[in-house]
Amino acid sequence: MRNNRHYRGGRIGEEIKRIVSDMLLRELKDPGFTGLVSVSYVKASDDGAFATVYITMLGTGQGASQDATDDEKSAALTAFDKAKGLIRREIGRRLGLRHTPDLRFKFDESEEYGRRIEKIIDELGIERTPMEKPMSTTLQITDALHAAETIRIFPHENMDGDTLGSSVALCLALRETGKDCSVIVNEKIPDNIAFIEYGCVERVDSNDMRQEAELSDPEESAYNGATYEGYDLAVLMDVGETARITGRKDLFSNGFRTMCIDHHVSSRPVYDYNLIDISASATGELIYGIIRAMGVRISVQISTAIYVGIITDTGRFQYSNTTARALKIAAELLEAGVQPNEVSTEVYQNVRIEKMLLENAVMSTMEMVANGKGVVAYMTRDMLEGAGSIEEETEGIAEKLRGIRGVEVSVFARETEDGRTKGSLRSKHYYDIAQLATRFGGGGHVRAAGFTSEKPLAEVVAEVKKALEETL
Numbered sequence: 454m455r456n457n458r459h460y461r462g463g464r465i466g467e468e469i470k471r472i473v474s475d476m477l478l479r480e481l482k483d484p485g486f487t488g489l490v491s492v493s494y495v496k497a498s499d500d501g502a503f504a505t506v507y508i509t510m511l512g513t514g515q516g517a518s519q520d521a522t523d524d525e526k527s528a529a530l531t532a533f534d535k536a537k538g539l540i541r542r543e544i545g546r547r548l549g550l551r552h553t554p555d556l557r558f559k560f561d562e563s564e565e566y567g568r569r570i571e572k573i574i575d576e577l578g579i580e581r582t583p584m585e586k587p588m589s590t591t592l593q594i595t596d597a598l599h600a601a602e603t604i605r606i607f608p609h610e611n612m613d614g615d616t617l618g619s620s621v622a623l624c625l626a627l628r629e630t631g632k633d634c635s636v637i638v639n640e641k642i643p644d645n646i647a648f649i650e651y652g653c654v655e656r657v658d659s660n661d662m663r664q665e666a667e668l669s670d671p672e673e674s675a676y677n678g679a680t681y682e683g684y685d686l687a688v689l690m691d692v693g694e695t696a697r698i699t700g701r702k703d704l705f706s707n708g709f710r711t712m713c714i715d716h717h718v719s720s721r722p723v724y725d726y727n728l729i730d731i732s733a734s735a736t737g738e739l740i741y742g743i744i745r746a747m748g749v750r751i752s753v754q755i756s757t758a759i760y761v762g763i764i765t766d767t768g769r770f771q772y773s774n775t776t777a778r779a780l781k782i783a784a785e786l787l788e789a790g791v792q793p794n795e796v797s798t799e800v801y802q803n804v805r806i807e808k809m810l811l812e813n814a815v816m817s818t819m820e821m822v823a824n825g826k827g828v829v830a831y832m833t834r835d836m837l838e839g840a841g842s843i844e845e846e847t848e849g850i851a852e853k854l855r856g857i858r859g860v861e862v863s864v865f866a867r868e869t870e871d872g873r874t875k876g877s878l879r880s881k882h883y884y885d886i887a888q889l890a891t892r893f894g895g896g897g898h899v900r901a902a903g904f905t906s907e908k909p910l911a912e913v914v915a916e917v918k919k920a921l922e923e924t925l
């Protein structure tokens with residue numbers, strides 16, 4: 454019964470909207486209706502006693518924006534009130550109602566507000582948040598993969614083991630089923646994970662370089678002759694935002710349909726197909742499930758690619774995201790042929806001598822504070838250049854310092870190219886390191902945080918030491 458009444462209220466609302474709109478076009482010629490008046494919707498009460506008519510009005514241009522001025526609005530409301538009797542009679546006649554609902558006229562502020570926001574967004578040139586779509590099931594994902602013939606996979610920038618391993622594993626499985634598939638990359642693959650490329654990677658220039666090449670020689674496209682136009686499916690891997698595939702964004706949007714497979718909390722389901730599972734330790738776990746569901750045999754190469762993703766994202770099964778499921782999948786990958794020692798040798802025992810030399814220099818600056826509960830080390834530009842190392846190779850130093858027995862907090866500070874100071878902070882058990890990072894204009898998590906300070910290195914190091922002495 455109740456549902457039925459709702460239904461009737463909704464339907465009467467629709468009918469009234471149609472009638473009033475009709476009358477605005479034909480009969481309602483009051484001078485109060487300046488600008489373009491229209492009915493956005495009508496909400497009729499369940500018992501049919503009254504109905505609220507929400508109206509919108511584009512101004513005549515006297516106001517600053519498209520919106521009607523207050524004067525124009527009140528003139529319109531007066532005109533509606535004057536015409537109320539006429540409108541009600543027409544509704545009664547056309548709908549054959551015994552009791553015609555009383556009418557209230559209101560401006561639809563939501564619509565006007567929306568229009569104003571749209572305008573601001575346009576003026577600021579802000580990228581719009583696309584509408585969210587439903588999450589997909591593994592079955593829907595495999596159906597979509599099955600339906601596509603040409604598939605291009607996009608790992609995120611600053612490639613890591615999970616984004617590359619997941620991309621390659623899916624690519625190999627899709628090729629196994631006869632699909633035209635490749636992994637699109639426009640940057641150098643880190644040396645220690647390059648061995649899982651397995652012939653899947655197609656290198657492209659970044660957007661700018663491609664556009665330049667096309668301008669200078671329109672005949673000779675820089676796409677290496679590969680098909681990136683009008684292909685069936687673009688897959689975004691281990692990331693939710695196309696902002697992290699900037700150099701390949703245009704190629705991604707060339708896909709007829711889009712898909713996202715990821716495990717990051719921040720990722721929103723805005724693609725045609727979305728498999729975003731934050732309970733997965735690595736995207737590789739999801740890929741494993743998809744390939745199993747596809748019925749493709751898990752080859753040694755597929756299992757190795759996925760395994761690299763899982764060990765790197767779980768910090769070799771040490772981080773808190775390490776789950777029983779991750780270990781079970783890893784066990785199955787070993788059964789499928791993964792050689793764990795060989796993989797570890799490639800991924801972890803593959804350090805450039807220059808990185809070791811840099812670490813050596815940094816470790817020599819190490820200073821214990823707060824009775825050994827804190828450790829601080831730093832890197833100058835001279836140290837970096839002296840070792841022949843590169844900035845990225847400072848990764849892992851803060852963790853290494855935290856590894857010292859009795860240390861609760863480690864801080865690694867380094868001089869940037871433009872004379873600022875970057876800090877990487879880690880804690881072990883109890884110290885909220887994000888709090889400390891905030892004091893230096895940064896932030897992060899409870900156990901791992903960072904900051905960038907405008908102050909020179911020496912000053913920051915002194916301040917950090919003082920802060921640790923006081924709070925540790």
Ligand SMILES: [Mn+2]
Pocket residue numbers: 615616691716734735736766
């Ligand atoms: Mn990942």
